[in-house]
Amino acid sequence: MASKFAIPEDPDREYFFTAKGLESRRVLRGSEAKKTFSEIPTIDISSIVSQDLSDRVKLAEQIGRAATDVGFMYLTNLPIDSRVMDNAFEALKKFFALPLEEKKKVVSTKSWTIKGWQPIMNEEGDMSNETFRMGNDYTEPEQEDPDYIVEKARTFNQWPDALPEFREALYKYWNALVIFTKKLQGIFALALGLEESALDHLFKRPLMDITIQHYCQGKVKPGLGAHADFGAFTCLLQHEVGGLEVLNANAEWVQVPVKKHTFVVNTGSYFEHLSNGRWMSTIHRVRAEGDVDRYSLPFFYGFDPTAVVEPLLLEPNEEPKYENVNIGIENVKGTFYEMNEEHPFMQMINKKGINLEDMRYDQVLRGVEV
Numbered sequence: 137m138a139s140k141f142a143i144p145e146d147p148d149r150e151y152f153f154t155a156k157g158l159e160s161r162r163v164l165r166g167s168e169a170k171k172t173f174s175e176i177p178t179i180d181i182s183s184i185v186s187q188d189l190s191d192r193v194k195l196a197e198q199i200g201r202a203a204t205d206v207g208f209m210y211l212t213n214l215p216i217d218s219r220v221m222d223n224a225f226e227a228l229k230k231f232f233a234l235p236l237e238e239k240k241k242v243v244s245t246k247s248w249t250i251k252g253w254q255p256i257m258n259e260e261g262d263m264s265n266e267t268f269r270m271g272n273d274y275t276e277p278e279q280e281d282p283d284y285i286v287e288k289a290r291t292f293n294q295w296p297d298a299l300p301e302f303r304e305a306l307y308k309y310w311n312a313l314v315i316f317t318k319k320l321q322g323i324f325a326l327a328l329g330l331e332e333s334a335l336d337h338l339f340k341r342p343l344m345d346i347t348i349q350h351y352c353q354g355k356v357k358p359g360l361g362a363h364a365d366f367g368a369f370t371c372l373l374q375h376e377v378g379g380l381e382v383l384n385a386n387a388e389w390v391q392v393p394v395k396k397h398t399f400v401v402n403t404g405s406y407f408e409h410l411s412n413g414r415w416m417s418t419i420h421r422v423r424a425e426g427d428v429d430r431y432s433l434p435f436f437y438g439f440d441p442t443a444v445v446e447p448l449l450l451e452p453n454e455e456p457k458y459e460n461v462n463i464g465i466e467n468v469k470g471t472f473y474e475m476n477e478e479h480p481f482m483q484m485i486n487k488k489g490i491n492l493e494d495m496r497y498d499q500v501l502r503g504v505e506v
């Protein structure tokens with residue numbers, strides 16, 4: 137999510153990236169300062185698995201408050217085996233410790249949707265961050281789903297042959313998150329005052345992504361610039377080293393310290409659309425300037441690529457503040473907007489005279505003929 141674009145310097149504004157590009161917000165000081173949050177609320181999520189709807193409704197009320205007031209929340213007592221989390225971190229550290237030539241074998245520019253390893257260099261040519269990305273890939277047996285046969289699906293993910301346990305540990309984590317996020321999506325529907333299943337049609341086959349972050353220790357100052365996530369929501373697992381900061385209404389950066397085996401969950405810009413701005417996609421950044429490596433594991437949960445998201449639940453005279461969003465088209469633009477013209481995908485669409493703005497996710501998944 138870090139961007140190569142320069143950010144203007146104006147002490148009276150905070151700049152951040154969103155799905156729409158660079159945006160800014162005026163800093164509220166003195167008498168303009170608003171009542172806002174100074175810490176991230178913590179919610180015990182254990183009743184997400186309760187059979188009793190009234191327990192889930194109570195949980196949704198807390199989640200709805202956090203989404204409205206803060207946009208970020210800690211979720212504790214997760215129904216996920218903590219060993220699955222620990223094993224994922226153990227394996228991902230081993231992946232980043234592989235020799236450069238092994239990581240280059242799975243460099244993201246080889247993948248149709250930029251999955252795999254990606255180094256991020258500073259102006260002096262030092263690596264400040266590196267990432268590893270994986271996501272929906274219906275050619276992998278771990279993601280086989282009898283309800284969703286995709287003929288001629290492309291392979292997107294790439295895995296290092298030198299470290300089979302990495303794929304295994306990551307997939308255990310992925311599959312636990314697929315189950316958890318589906319339930320959490322129902323709780324978010326309840327939190328909006330809807331039936332638990334009311335949004336299911338927008339999440340039939342959700343777009344999901346893991347982008348592991350490694351903020352490298354060393355002479356460079358690694359981090360991630362101010363941005364607002366897109367998608368529906370993000371479940372972030374921090375590990376050992378903190379550095380995440382969240383911006384409140386008075387443009388103060390609130391620390392989000394590491395809580396072991398606890399998710400940091402934030403709602404993204406498409407929930408902002410859907411709720412007509414009631415749930416803002418809150419700005420955040422990472423500062424990892426200490427002398428230790430930092431690793432983090434975010435899981436991004438998005439809408440179905442065929443979904444069109446429009447503001448719901450408008451009051452009688454309330455105007456929609458957002459245009460409808462075609463998720464498939466936005467996903468393609470978001471994936472490829474910084475892509476080099478030499479990438480096979482860009483070459484293919486240029487050769488066929490296709491405009492990136494018109495591409496749908498299905499055409500990426502199965503070929504432009506679709």
Ligand SMILES: O=C(O)CCC(=O)C(=O)O
Pocket residue numbers: 137347349360365372374380420422432433434
């Ligand atoms: O590394 C982190 O803690 C947060 C990462 C993040 O905000 C993102 O990838 O969108």
Ligand SMILES: [Fe+2]
Pocket residue numbers: 137363364365420
């Ligand atoms: Fe983020």
